[in-house]
């Protein structure tokens with residue numbers, strides 16, 4: 001078994017970005033800027049947001065945090081997004097999900113200027129992904145693709161099974177794996193899939209994005225498969241993925257751990273997207 005070290009890979013990417021950010025800053029007279037909006041006090045979201053701000057500091061991207069209270073109205077939050085859209089020094093806008101009850105997150109996401117959509121969640125970004133046009137890709141699936149590339153994991157003609165069809169992970173993941181040049185043959189599974197174990201056993205590459213600790217068991221994995229575990233589940237025993245890592249580790253060709261796998265890559269890709277958005281907005285090559 002080969003361990004796919006997302007933490008180390010993310011660190012490498014962040015080092016690569018440092019140089020690029022510094023060069024861009026020289027050229028523009030300002031660093032790329034990212035707005036991070038965290039509504040309310042959800043503790044898990046606070047940890048993620050802190051990590052994102054730390055990653056910005058690390059790479060030289062200027063981050064601005066906005067912390068409206070959970071009681072903020074839809075109209076007030078929409079006003080904030082409009083102000084961030086209009087701020088010329090902000091290249092990216094991230095509204096941390098989930099939003100507190102009562103707020104319509106789709107309407108907020110739809111309001112973000114697509115040029116600043118570093119999460120890749122805007123309908124324009126999703127449309128461009130679906131059509132195979134260049135654009136900002138959702139960070140988690142983009143991070144998975146980067147891991148497959150950097151670990152030389154072959155995808156052409158391979159059978160990939162994605163479990164989970166959410167708009168932020170599973171659906172864009174399936175599209176990226178099926179795109180020309182990557183050329184996996186993709187099966188997208190969900191809670192209504194008839195025989196999930198049988199589908200998973202076909203996978204040369206299995207991506208789990210379900211949100212249930214240790215849900216994918218060793219008997220569901222083909223010998224020599226590559227397993228990418230996107231799941232982040234808080235249990236009494238600490239953070240757990242969607243895959244039973246210890247039971248399957250001797251059976252697989254390669255696997256991502258949780259923590260230290262996909263999570264840090266998500267943040268690295270947010271930095272990549274912020275740099276790309278900055279370049280594009282400033283009229284430099286994509």
Ligand SMILES: NC(=O)C1=CN([C@@H]2O[C@H](COP(=O)(O)OP(=O)(O)OC[C@H]3O[C@@H](n4cnc5c(N)ncnc54)[C@H](OP(=O)(O)O)[C@@H]3O)[C@@H](O)[C@H]2O)C=CC1
Pocket residue numbers: 140163164165166167168169170189190191192193196209210211212230231232233262263264266
């Ligand atoms: N590492 C990272 O950077 C990130 C990690 N995550 C983690 O990834 C996981 C998934 O996140 P997200 O996509 O937002 O989750 P969602 O809850 O939005 O989606 C979960 C998906 O899993 C499917 N599912 C649920 N139960 C089953 C089942 N028994 N069998 C088959 N499929 C099932 C659902 O099917 P249906 O559509 O039919 O309901 C749904 O499509 C979570 O643990 C989350 O914390 C998320 C984002 C980033």
Ligand SMILES: Nc1nc(=O)c2c([nH]1)NC[C@@H]1CN(c3ccc(C(=O)N[C@@H](CCC(=O)O)C(=O)O)cc3)C=[N+]21
Pocket residue numbers: 047048051094095096097098119139140232239258259260261262263264266267
């Ligand atoms: N607008 C928006 N964009 C997101 O990208 C977004 C979001 N909302 N809401 C929540 C999910 C989740 N997510 C993670 C990012 C990093 C780690 C991460 O760094 N995880 C570390 C461990 C962190 C820990 O110890 O808790 C790891 O896996 O090693 C995890 C999860 C981004 N999300």
Ligand SMILES: [Mg+2]
Pocket residue numbers: 166
């Ligand atoms: Mg979700």
